[in-house]
Amino acid sequence: MEKPVYLDYSATTPVHPEVLETMLPFFNEKFGNASSIHAKGKEARLAIEDARQKVARLINADTEEIIFTSGGTEADNLAIMGTVGISGDLGNHIVITNIEHHAVFETCNYLEKKGFDVTFVPVEPDGIVDVEKVREAITDETILVSVIYANNEIGTLQPVKEIANIALEFGIYSHTDAVQAIGRSHIDVEELGVDMLSLTAHKFYGPKGIGALYIRQGSQIAPMIYGGGQERGIRSGTESVPLMVGFGKAAEVAMKDMDEEIKRLKPLRDKLVKGITSNIDGVIVNGNMEKRLPNNANVCFEGVALEKPGPKEKPEDYFSMSWELNKHGICASAGAACTAAGVTPSHVLIALGRTVEQTQGALRFSLGKWTTEEDIDKTLEELPRLVDRLRQEKKEQLKNK
Numbered sequence: 001m002e003k004p005v006y007l008d009y010s011a012t013t014p015v016h017p018e019v020l021e022t023m024l025p026f027f028n029e030k031f032g033n034a035s036s037i038h039a040k041g042k043e044a045r046l047a048i049e050d051a052r053q054k055v056a057r058l059i060n061a062d063t064e065e066i067i068f069t070s071g072g073t074e075a076d077n078l079a080i081m082g083t084v085g086i087s088g089d090l091g092n093h094i095v096i097t098n099i100e101h102h103a104v105f106e107t108c109n110y111l112e113k114k115g116f117d118v119t120f121v122p123v124e125p126d127g128i129v130d131v132e133k134v135r136e137a138i139t140d141e142t143i144l145v146s147v148i149y150a151n152n153e154i155g156t157l158q159p160v161k162e163i164a165n166i167a168l169e170f171g172i173y174s175h176t177d178a179v180q181a182i183g184r185s186h187i188d189v190e191e192l193g194v195d196m197l198s199l200t201a202h203k204f205y206g207p208k209g210i211g212a213l214y215i216r217q218g219s220q221i222a223p224m225i226y227g228g229g230q231e232r233g234i235r236s237g238t239e240s241v242p243l244m245v246g247f248g249k250a251a252e253v254a255m256k257d258m259d260e261e262i263k264r265l266k267p268l269r270d271k272l273v274k275g276i277t278s279n280i281d282g283v284i285v286n287g288n289m290e291k292r293l294p295n296n297a298n299v300c301f302e303g304v305a306l307e308k309p310g311p312k313e314k315p316e317d318y319f320s321m322s323w324e325l326n327k328h329g330i331c332a333s334a335g336a337a338c339t340a341a342g343v344t345p346s347h348v349l350i351a352l353g354r355t356v357e358q359t360q361g362a363l364r365f366s367l368g369k370w371t372t373e374e375d376i377d378k379t380l381e382e383l384p385r386l387v388d389r390l391r392q393e394k395k396e397q398l399k400n401k
């Protein structure tokens with residue numbers, strides 16, 4: 001069978017061959033526990049600190065400002081819960097946007113249930129939050145403002161620098177989930193001025209299960225995981241040396257390759273969008289086309305969401321654009337997530353004003369290192385056929401009602 005076209009680099013990426021090669025010795029020969037004071041421990045400790053330095057360099061942070069976590073989700077949780085944990089009775093209010101990743105969204109939903117106040121500032125129709133609306137949301141009770149740097153579904157870039165400035169004015173913490181932006185956009189924490197920033201390795205050619213929270217020097221947060229005191233006491237547990245080493249290598253490779261990647265991917269992405277909008281009617285392009293990641297496109301096709309008869313057990317039992325496109329040999333994400341309870345429309349697309357039916361017809365294309373012009377051409381060849389077929393079937397369905 002022909003290899004599928006992979007246009008889902010925002011879901012995850014393959015591990016870069018150089019990254020894998022760097023990691024391998026740390027599974028066997030270099031197996032030491034970094035807390036041991038003998039030679040094997042020292043070897044592991046040095047490797048971890050070298051990796052930490054590489055991750056720090058990628059975002060222009062100091063080495064001591066990087067706390068390794070199990071990924072982006074844990075980094076987001078740590079930023080929020082760690083701020084709550086240290087704030088005592090300073091306040092019980094958090095400001096986020098209505099297009100945050102679930103790792104931020106659900107943590108805040110949990111806090112709301114526990115009696116916290118959360119303001120979900122709505123973004124503008126182009127998927128970018130108005131800085132003044134963030135400012136207006138801040139009260140005497142606010143302890144933290146958290147705004148996603150680049151949205152994972154629609155790729156829009158938020159005015160994080162301006163928001164960090166406002167937080168500074170009010171003397172409260174600022175956090176940004178920069179998971180999608182790392183390796184796809186230049187991130188400099190000094191220039192941004194945020195107190196905390198989340199990153200993860202597997203979205204930019206590193207391994208899954210490793211990420212980090214940048215915590216600005218002088219900004220204190222409470223630990224979420226207690227134990228042996230690793231990671232400056234903020235994140236205890238024996239370090240995963242191979243994953244950390246892989247993360248460090250991925251950061252090094254990203255620094256070297258990023259500019260080239262951006263230059264190569266943006267025209268490919270633009271070709272994809274142009275091809276879709278000029279060959280298919282009833283298309284909505286989601287999110288600001290200028291202020292967005294170079295590798296992301298998100299579009300809604302109108303009038304395609306079919307009703308699927310029969311029992312609903314597996315994700316495939318529900319209508320999904322991702323599943324339909326997959327039949328054409330192309331992997332991309334849908335605008336709705338299948339969960340045990342059924343299909344949840346994307347809160348991000350709803351925030352932009354899309355209807356539930358429109359979200360069912362959404363596709364997110366995310367390009368990456370191994371995306372070729374042929375991949376884009378094949379997608380542009382298959383999509384009109386797919387959309388046509390679905391619209392025909394939909395008409396039949398409506399007629400037979």
Ligand SMILES: *Cc1c(COP(=O)(O)O)cnc(C)c1O
Pocket residue numbers: 010070071072073074076101103148150151152177178179180200201202203209210211
């Ligand atoms: C993928 C992602 C996360 C979660 O990171 P994991 O390492 O998979 O836990 C958080 N935020 C954003 C924006 C993401 O895209």
